Amino acid sequence: MAERVVAALQVAAADPILLSADQCIACPDSYARHVLYADPQRRFTILALVWSGGQFSPVHAHDTWCAYAVHHGALAETLFRFDAANEEAIPLRTETRRAGYGCFAGSGLEQIHRLGNGGSEPAISIHVYGVEATQVCSHVNRVLDARN
Numbered sequence: 001m002a003e004r005v006v007a008a009l010q011v012a013a014a015d016p017i018l019l020s021a022d023q024c025i026a027c028p029d030s031y032a033r034h035v036l037y038a039d040p041q042r043r044f045t046i047l048a049l050v051w052s053g054g055q056f057s058p059v060h061a062h063d064t065w066c067a068y069a070v071h072h073g074a075l076a077e078t079l080f081r082f083d084a085a086n087e088e089a090i091p092l093r094t095e096t097r098r099a100g101y102g103c104f105a106g107s108g109l110e111q112i113h114r115l116g117n118g119g120s121e122p123a124i125s126i127h128v129y130g131v132e133a134t135q136v137c138s139h140v141n142r143v144l145d146a147r148n
Contacts, residue, residue, distance in 0.1 A: 002104035005067045005128060010102040013069035013126050019048055026052045026122055035133050042132035051075065051123045056116025059089050059146040061109050063139055064130040068115075069102035073123030080112040080146060089146040112144060 012018055023034040027050070037046040048071070059080060075097045080089035089112045097115075105111035107130075117123045131139045 006102040006104050009069035013071040023048050026050045031055045038133035045133045047127045049125045051117035053120040058143045059114045060141040060143045061112045062107050063142050065106050066129045067104040068125050068127040070097050070099050071124040071126050074098045075123050076118040078114045082109040089144045
């Protein structure tokens with residue numbers, strides 16, 4: 001499933017007319033979430049996330065499977081490992097994710113990251129989460145403490 005989801009996301013993210021103008025609108029306080037599709041059987045939700053310059057997610061793992069592809073611009077993704085003894089995330093490295101990049105992660109503490117836009121131009125990513133649309137804000141991210 002992971003390979004198929006990432007491949008489909010990368011094809012969709014490469015489509016220059018994928019999003020309407022309304023789905024590209026940023027939010028000044030935080031990255032914006034625009035629901036693109038909510039599975040009627042409640043198995044998954046597809047969203048466009050619009051990142052203004054300087055907007056980042058918190059450090060988090062996921063409570064569900066998820067995948068994303070970069071549609072426009074570039075994002076910075078810092079990857080972490082979990083230190084169970086101190087119950088904190090330890091930064092490993094930061095990678096630049098450019099338009100076309102895609103990845104998949106299962107739930108749990110094996111894939112901890114922080115995603116965001118360190119540049120000045122807007123960036124857009126397309127995400128799929130294994131939850132129904134009403135649970136995207138409450139059942140996806142497991143926010144973690146992180147060592148600086």
